[in-house]
Amino acid sequence: MTTSAHPLAHFDVQEIRKDFPILNDGTRTRPLSYLDSAATSQKPAVVLNAMHDYYVHANANVHRGVHELGDAATSRFEHARHRVARFLNADPRGLIFVRNTTEALNLVATGIARQGGLMASDRVVLSVLEHHSNIVPWQLERSTHGFAIAAIPLHPDGTLDMDEARKLLAPPTKLLSITYQSNVLGTVTPLKELIAMAHEAGILVAVDGAQRVPHARVDMKDLNCDFFAMSGHKVYGPMGSGILWGKPELLSSMSPFLGGGSMIDTVTFERTTWAELPQKFEAGTPDVAAAVGLAAACDYIDSLTYEAIEAHEKDLMQHLLHMLDSLPYIDVYGPNDRERIVGAVSFNVRGVHAHDVGTICDRHGVAIRVGHHCCQPLMRHLGVPATARASVAAYVTHDDIDSLGEALADVASIFGQVITQHTSPASQMEHRHA
Amino acid sequence: MPEDDLYREIILEHASHPHHHGTVTSATHTTEGRNPVCGDEIALSWNEKDGKVSDIAFDGTGCSISQAAASILCDSVIGLPTSQALACARSFRAMLVEGTAPEDDMSDMAALQGVQAYPARVKCALLAWNLLAESLEAEEQSHD
Numbered sequence: 001m002t003t004s005a006h007p008l009a010h011f012d013v014q015e016i017r018k019d020f021p022i023l024n025d026g027t028r029t030r031p032l033s034y035l036d037s038a039a040t041s042q043k044p045a046v047v048l049n050a051m052h053d054y055y056v057h058a059n060a061n062v063h064r065g066v067h068e069l070g071d072a073a074t075s076r077f078e079h080a081r082h083r084v085a086r087f088l089n090a091d092p093r094g095l096i097f098v099r100n101t102t103e104a105l106n107l108v109a110t111g112i113a114r115q116g117g118l119m120a121s122d123r124v125v126l127s128v129l130e131h132h133s134n135i136v137p138w139q140l141e142r143s144t145h146g147f148a149i150a151a152i153p154l155h156p157d158g159t160l161d162m163d164e165a166r167k168l169l170a171p172p173t174k175l176l177s178i179t180y181q182s183n184v185l186g187t188v189t190p191l192k193e194l195i196a197m198a199h200e201a202g203i204l205v206a207v208d209g210a211q212r213v214p215h216a217r218v219d220m221k222d223l224n225c226d227f228f229a230m231s232g233h234k235v236y237g238p239m240g241s242g243i244l245w246g247k248p249e250l251l252s253s254m255s256p257f258l259g260g261g262s263m264i265d266t267v268t269f270e271r272t273t274w275a276e277l278p279q280k281f282e283a284g285t286p287d288v289a290a291a292v293g294l295a296a297a298c299d300y301i302d303s304l305t306y307e308a309i310e311a312h313e314k315d316l317m318q319h320l321l322h323m324l325d326s327l328p329y330i331d332v333y334g335p336n337d338r339e340r341i342v343g344a345v346s347f348n349v350r351g352v353h354a355h356d357v358g359t360i361c362d363r364h365g366v367a368i369r370v371g372h373h374c375c376q377p378l379m380r381h382l383g384v385p386a387t388a389r390a391s392v393a394a395y396v397t398h399d400d401i402d403s404l405g406e407a408l409a410d411v412a413s414i415f416g417q418v419i420t421q422h423t424s425p426a427s428q429m430e431h432r433h434a
Numbered sequence: 435m436p437e438d439d440l441y442r443e444i445i446l447e448h449a450s451h452p453h454h455h456g457t458v459t460s461a462t463h464t465t466e467g468r469n470p471v472c473g474d475e476i477a478l479s480w481n482e483k484d485g486k487v488s489d490i491a492f493d494g495t496g497c498s499i500s501q502a503a504a505s506i507l508c509d510s511v512i513g514l515p516t517s518q519a520l521a522c523a524r525s526f527r528a529m530l531v532e533g534t535a536p537e538d539d540m541s542d543m544a545a546l547q548g549v550q551a552y553p554a555r556v557k558c559a560l561l562a563w564n565l566l567a568e569s570l571e572a573e574e575q576s577h578d
């Protein structure tokens with residue numbers, strides 16, 4: 001950590017916006033306030049150029065053939081692996097390129113269960129915060145292997161019930177798979193504490209890091225999780241780029257996920273042996289350009305520095321939460337301590353369905369996400385069918401948030417009558433107790 | 435101020451005070467559906483008597499468009515011969531999917547024409563209407 005200058009001293013959001021072609025798209029006829037980076041971030045030109053450069057100068061299939069371009073492609077792909085590994089302070093042998101977080105979590109579930117690591121007498125623990133991509137892969141494996149699944153419950157404000165977590169992190173639990181940061185509430189889970197508790201009981205820990213890496217440095221050695229999944233497209237990288245990182249000794253003992261080319265050592269019709277890590281888990285031709293683009297995204301983040309991104313986003317979140325909290329017809333979900341809401345916030349306009357809010361925001365050129373956010377168990381916990389979610393990134397400005405405020409005022413004027421019904425003192429009481 | 439192209443008075447009125455909300459007792463037909471993307475849910479129940487939709491109601495939750503469309507549906511088809519109710523559902527669909535101009539007798543249904551300009555919301559408006567059409571089509575086939 002540098003202690004000299006304030007992290008925001010050299011951070012000029014207007015300069016940063018110039019790095020993102022889509023924010024300067026002259027063909028657009030409407031304004032754009034992009035507050036949906038938690039779904040996918042926009043991509044800086046350096047990422048797009050790195051991918052273009054790969055196709056123009058080095059495209060060939062990797063790990064095959066002996067020609068010059070094949071070597072160039074392999075070299076760029078492996079360079080990307082080392083770059084991303086360095087970004088996460090991770091052992092590169094355990095760094096597997098996948099398409100996204102979803103694929104990474106399916107790889108872990110399948111790889112462990114198939115090799116006999118999850119049996120009928122075992123239990124997998126998740127939490128009520130989880131994205132469907134950290135629920136359904138386990139259910140698919142459960143249907144074959146018959147283990148139990150339990151979920152750590154939440155307090156009413158959406159924070160994890162750590163007493164219940166402690167109870168669940170005991171036999172017969174074999175594995176905890178949990179999010180680092182909620183894509184709905186923006187809250188960060190006490191992961192290090194959970195990992196320590198789990199490891200003490202001999203339980204493996206897989207982390208869904210999809211929403212954490214966009215906002216803060218994640219260090220595999222420091223975190224000491226067993227598996228870590230993330231999506232490149234949420235961290236200024238291209239779609240189709242994702243990572244599963246795993247401790248090499250664990251990955252070595254697991255079953256492969258997909259079978260095919262590149263992942264084998266020798267193949268006979270009787271028996272096939274697997275390639276060394278990480279190729280064992282990279283069947284078929286990989287998306288080299290996506291990997292190269294993700295490496296460029298790591299460079300981009302490091303050039304801005306996480307310190308500056310965090311400071312900028314903290315300032316944005318304060319502005320955003322202050323705006324939402326000042327509107328009497330808005331319900332914000334999550335802890336009352338607003339400092340704990342990071343990167344994204346969910347809310348509803350009282351009495352108005354989130355889809356109507358989303359449509360009216362869109363008419364103001366404000367892009368937010370509305371719906372269940374692939375978190376139906378969490379929606380059930382919150383007692384709502386859907387929420388609206390605004391999320392921030394390095395290129396978001398106060399003006400973007402002010403545009404959201406104007407759009408919400410418009411929602412209030414269109415749905416005024418409905419909102420009045422729902423904000424009567426009696427119904428407010430109901431809300432508090434709900 | 436020109437009227438909002440999507441959230442017209444009639445639609446907001448139907449959404450906040452829906453007509454025929456609930457379930458028809460001893461319904462001859464019930465059907466339900468949901469829109470997995472939005473979470474809109476609609477259950478339709480109706481009675482067929484002498485070849486007509488003698489009574490109809492809907493229950494469910496969702497955005498103003500899905501709820502208003504269901505309320506308008508009930509108003510529009512109650513009392514109609516089933517063949518006309520189906521024709522009604524088909525013209526509604528045509529209005530939103532193919533952009534056909536609303537017919538003169540469509541009354542409140544025509545108020546939903548503006549949804550056509552919002553592709554992400556078309557399925558909200560169609561949820562109840564598709565349920566009715568499927569149910570009536572199944573009925574028609576069983577009589578063939």
Ligand SMILES: Cc1ncc(COP(=O)(O)O)c(C=O)c1O
Nearest residue numbers: 100101102131133183210211231
């Ligand atoms: C917390 C979390 N987990 C997993 C995912 C799934 O990511 P992807 O769709 O890139 O596989 C997302 C993104 O939608 C997410 O926010």
